[in-house]
Amino acid sequence: MTIGPFSFAPGVLTALLALFAALGVGNAVARRASVNVERALWLCAAAALLAGRASFVARWWSGYAADPLRLLDLRDGGFDAPVAAIAAVLCGALLAWRQRPARGAIAAGLAAAFLAWGASHLWWTAREPAGALPALTLETPDGARIDLRTLAGQPVVLNLWATWCPPCRREMPLLARAQRAHPGVRFVFVNQGEDAAAVAAYLRAAGVELDRLLLDRSGALGRATGSPGLPTTLFFDAGGHLVGRRIGELSEATLASHLQAAGAPAASAPTTR
Known part of the structure; x- marks a missing residue:
């Protein structure tokens, strides 16, 4: 792949x-x-x-x-x-x-x-690697460090993406809307291999606003989770256990099915425009 x-x-x-x-x-x-x-x-x-x-x-x-x-x-x-x-x-x-x-x-x-x-x-x-949140610490664009294991406690969606990846760009607005519609789910967007300036420039030009944006310049998360391509989206339940993986672009329907499997609370707002 x-x-x-x-x-x-x-x-x-x-x-x-x-x-x-x-x-x-x-x-x-x-x-x-x-x-x-x-x-x-x-x-x-x-x-x-x-x-x-x-x-x-x-x-x-x-x-x-x-x-x-x-x-x-x-x-x-x-x-x-x-x-x-x-x-x-x-x-x-x-x-x-x-x-x-x-x-x-x-x-x-x-x-x-x-x-x-x-x-x-x-x-x-x-x-399939061990199904738990990886023991990795990644940086936010402003330099803060986040241990991925501390995200447990709510369902977690880890999206591995890059600005040069066409399907990543196509699914990003859907994921941004889902993040706003599901406050009970921790959506985390982990950019692969790019610096903060490149990521910020792309998001500004695309008009996409994301919370919980992390940088993975070395691709450590992809290796740790055995993710063979971009985009890859990993779904964890509130206990931090891997319950779903989607390699390739998500649709609203496939995203909803994976969120249900992860035990996500119902959306507080529609994810479509």
């Missing part, structure tokens, strides 16, 4: 791996049986994608209502994996019932997809 506009969330890579596994194994079994299952497997993948996305959008519709076209942008990570899995199984069962000679190949393809998804999920989970 790379930093900046080409960062990919683990969920996207896991889904792609599952798709390639389904097509590879399913087609291999189909060739031995002299049948064609590629269309069936693509239909199952489409059913999973649509069902998983529709379920998430339905639960967090308020985050898309102001800009319905945003629901087509799957890069925001809004997806219900359990619903997608059920849809894939139901689609596969229906197609296998209708295409008896291809039953074995369809079943093999779906089994490969679930095994690949499970293995990938376990691998990402194993790479």
Whole structure:
């Protein structure tokens, strides 16, 4: 994964791996049986994608209502994996019932997809650093030093960003509004690798006001939390335990879902304009 506009969330890579596994194994079994299952497997993948996305959008519709076209942008990570899995199984069962000679190949393809998804999920989970606020002390733009561990006591959102990162700049107004709307959540904006003058110049030009702005000139927080790209947003509950991670740009809906998982109090004001 790379930093900046080409960062990919683990969920996207896991889904792609599952798709390639389904097509590879399913087609291999189909060739031995002299049948064609590629269309069936693509239909199952489409059913999973649509069902998983529709379920998430339905639960967090308020985050898309102001800009319905945003629901087509799957890069925001809004997806219900359990619903997608059920849809894939139901689609596969229906197609296998209708295409008896291809039953074995369809079943093999779906089994490969679930095994690949499970293995990938376990691998990402194993790479996840210890889920607690890092033992790091960072500076504010005016030189004060803040120990990140002292932020516990309320849900915490750590946003790793840089002024040169396009998705960071796009999500910043949303995060600034969320900070004002959620006084019971400690939003902390940790700039990666830049000095105070560059950060201040960017925020002034963009017209964005942020509280709890910290500077991480050496990128220590990214290394400590295993964050592979920017933007990365980490969500901690009031006890300081990591409960969510978003690699890539946040939408209002994905932000709301992560805040709920962190136990954030309800917003005191809308986060949209």
